[in-house]
Amino acid sequence: MRRPLVLALLLTVGIATLVAQSRKPAGTDHSGKAFRFNKVSDGVYHAVGTGAVAVVSNSSFIVNDTDVIVIDDHVSPAAAWVLLDEIKAITDKPVTTVINTHFHFDHAHGNQIFDNRVTIIGHEFTRQMLLSNSLGMPLYKNYVTGLPAQIDDLKKRLAAESDATTQASLERQISAAENNLASQRELKATPPNVTLTDHLTLYRGSREIQIRYLGRGHTAGDVVVFLPREKLVMTGDFLTAGLSNMSDSFPDEWVASLDALKKLDFDTVLPGHGEAFTDKAKIGYFQDYMRDVWTEVSRLKQQGVSAEDASKRADLTKHSAHLPINGPGVPLIGVQRIYDLIDQRRQK
Numbered sequence: 001m002r003r004p005l006v007l008a009l010l011l012t013v014g015i016a017t018l019v020a021q022s023r024k025p026a027g028t029d030h031s032g033k034a035f036r037f038n039k040v041s042d043g044v045y046h047a048v049g050t051g052a053v054a055v056v057s058n059s060s061f062i063v064n065d066t067d068v069i070v071i072d073d074h075v076s077p078a079a080a081w082v083l084l085d086e087i088k089a090i091t092d093k094p095v096t097t098v099i100n101t102h103f104h105f106d107h108a109h110g111n112q113i114f115d116n117r118v119t120i121i122g123h124e125f126t127r128q129m130l131l132s133n134s135l136g137m138p139l140y141k142n143y144v145t146g147l148p149a150q151i152d153d154l155k156k157r158l159a160a161e162s163d164a165t166t167q168a169s170l171e172r173q174i175s176a177a178e179n180n181l182a183s184q185r186e187l188k189a190t191p192p193n194v195t196l197t198d199h200l201t202l203y204r205g206s207r208e209i210q211i212r213y214l215g216r217g218h219t220a221g222d223v224v225v226f227l228p229r230e231k232l233v234m235t236g237d238f239l240t241a242g243l244s245n246m247s248d249s250f251p252d253e254w255v256a257s258l259d260a261l262k263k264l265d266f267d268t269v270l271p272g273h274g275e276a277f278t279d280k281a282k283i284g285y286f287q288d289y290m291r292d293v294w295t296e297v298s299r300l301k302q303q304g305v306s307a308e309d310a311s312k313r314a315d316l317t318k319h320s321a322h323l324p325i326n327g328p329g330v331p332l333i334g335v336q337r338i339y340d341l342i343d344q345r346r347q348k
């Protein structure tokens with residue numbers, strides 16, 4: 001007698017699983033465009049968020065003869081879903097390939113919306129991190145546990161605000177943050193299904209798309225995407241328009257890895273944060289900053305200063321002409337990383 005019931009249950013669970021895989025993720029509601037698509041070359045776009053949906057980073061996409069390649073897929077399944085939806089206004093070609101520049105949440109947490117026919121490419125280290133403890137790393141933990149407080153704060157500001165334009169802006173920010181939180185609750189870290197350790201080249205008609213690992217820097221597995229014909233490079237957080245996060249970095253090795261980037265023949269950088277730029281001098285400014293961060297923080301550690309105090313005292317203001325630095329201080333997460341690296345190397 002029980003068998004039909006068990007069968008019915010199995011069928012129901014089976015159907016539910018299928019539906020769960022294909023349904024729209026939570027948190028995609030928004031009004032207006034979520035992205036500005038800046039066309040940088042024929043078929044190549046830099047996607048920058050408008051604020052209608054929380055995306056946190058920039059992505060890029062390349063429209064080829066028969067397919068689309070997406071570079072980085074943002075902070076949540078919802079953000080990736082909306083990106084794909086808006087790409088449909090540019091092309092009806094299918095997204096066959098995603099490239100993760102690195103494992104960080106704001107670049108790879110859209111991976112789960114792609115079915116297994118889509119090739120997701122990343123460095124072997126990126127796969128290992130997304131398979132293991134990427135959700136337990138301080139950068140993501142701080143981010144996701146801080147979201148409810150961020151929403152409360154926005155709501156308090158809204159309650160105290162009398163200007164209608166500011167009210168509308170705050171309401172938009174609250175809605176984007178609440179949708180982001182709903183999407184984070186569905187998050188499953190999803191690793192690349194194709195990996196590289198040095199380089200991998202994709203050929204699409206006359207287009208050549210090189211994926212290159214240039215050495216440890218922002219993480220142990222950042223890759224850049226280099227289009228030699230178009231003279232473009234997508235750099236993720238290996239090189240941004242401002243300061244990159246240092247929580248999983250190797251600041252002293254990063255300088256040399258950026259020298260390898262300088263050797264590529266490109267005119268335009270499409271960074272993971274900030275607008276696209278052509279000024280190659282920015283690489284040197286960032287290298288100088290990174291050298292000085294390492295020296296300054298190491299010096300404070302040598303003097304027995306705590307990481308918390310070093311974070312307030314480390315003075316990099318001499319770089320303020322070229323980088324967004326308003327006064328002394330370096331984010332604690334970066335200082336802590338340098339302290340940990342120095343301790344680890346001493347133990348060896």
Ligand SMILES: [Zn+2]
Pocket residue numbers: 057104106107237272273
């Ligand atoms: Zn980032």
